[in-house]
């Protein structure tokens with residue numbers, strides 16, 4: 019213990035306590051309040067604790083975990099946890115995390131992680147196959163936000179060309195402009211700001227009644243910008259908008275990008291992996307032409323956080339932005355391996371590919387197809403209730419796994435109050451949504467434990483709270 023390592027007995031005890039914790043917690047989760055009755059005093063004590071000078075036992079650590087951490091956690095695996103775009107992890111992810119931390123491969127230079135390197139390459143190829151992309155390269159990221167940032171970095175540097183590294187965007191006379199629908203995720207705004215492009219140069223364009231980017235608006239704005247001396251360089255297409263799950267007209271956007279010589283980035287963090295189901299693959303087919311695509315295995319592959327990915331048509335496009343060659347990182351190139359630190363911003367990188375690889379290997383693809391379809395079925399079920407019951411108003415068509423609805427008799431403030439009370443009561447967790455300027459409650463089905471009865475009980479709870 020004094021050497022910070024475990025002996026055999028400690029390993030056995032830690033393995034036993036961890037395995038029991040995982041099984042007991044997951045067995046108990048449905049009986050817990052989704053959102054905890056927070057013990058603020060306990061959390062203050064935890065927050066303000068002094069630096070530890072004396073060791074504690076493993077039993078004490080697990081006891082504290084159960085009494086303070088678990089009891090004050092939001093139970094994302096609870097069957098009625100349905101806010102935002104939040105998965106409940108599949109069964110194998112916690113074990114993959116543990117194994118990845120044990121092997122502790124540094125997935126930057128291939129020589130520090132040869133087998134992990136092969137696995138990451140395999141996972142990237144599988145992800146491209148799953149979404150039907152022509153991508154030949156990419157890397158695993160912390161999530162969709164990081165993937166969007168990397169994709170847009172490649173897009174910006176493609177536009178800047180040879181001076182991307184030395185000059186950046188400084189001193190350009192003609193501002194670079196990019197285009198997306200008004201439904202685009204805020205991670206794109208963040209990326210645009212981080213890249214020094216200025217968020218006002220992200221042109222947010224109107225959508226049609228199905229929340230899809232309007233091609234006429236795109237064409238018009240690009241022409242207008244060119245006429246005014248800007249340099250349009252990229253269109254961000256949504257494969258699953260965050261609020262309603264709408265898919266932009268990808269094939270038309272691809273054709274437009276080809277015609278106008280614009281980079282096509284697809285934010286597929288939410289919806290692109292739905293392409294594994296024939297029910298959803300049709301509108302996603304245009305993804306094939308994208309120059310870069312962001313994905314989130316920690317959404318529809320149900321891995322634990324964090325697991326995102328970015329796919330690109332050309333590996334050179336990432337190397338242009340990220341490859342560096344200081345003497346202390348001298349590395350051999352080898353046709354069988356990829357130096358991942360040349361493809362993204364991180365140097366040290368964990369072995370996130372393992373949990374994606376194991377997730378697909380252990381359960382097999384058909385289990386994921388069934389899960390995606392079951393989530394969509396649950397959304398349809400809730401959508402039908404919201405349409406049929408006069409107490410509700412469905413505010414957007416249910417095209418995927420998200421349902422946006424309101425209590426019909428209440429205004430925005432009333433709906434906000436009901437949503438807050440629903441969450442604080444601990445019986446269910448839904449998120450808010452802004453649908454064409456009106457507040458809605460939003461359920462996003464990405465939870466492997468949710469059943470139709472949960473949907474019915476949530477809707478009954480909402481009506482009761484509205485009535486109260």
Ligand SMILES: Cc1ncc(COP(=O)(O)O)c(C=O)c1O
Pocket residue numbers: 102103160161162163164166203205258259260285286287288314326
């Ligand atoms: C459409 C879309 N893009 C990007 C993101 C950001 O992904 P992450 O939370 O993994 O960074 C999300 C998250 O829900 C999303 O729905």
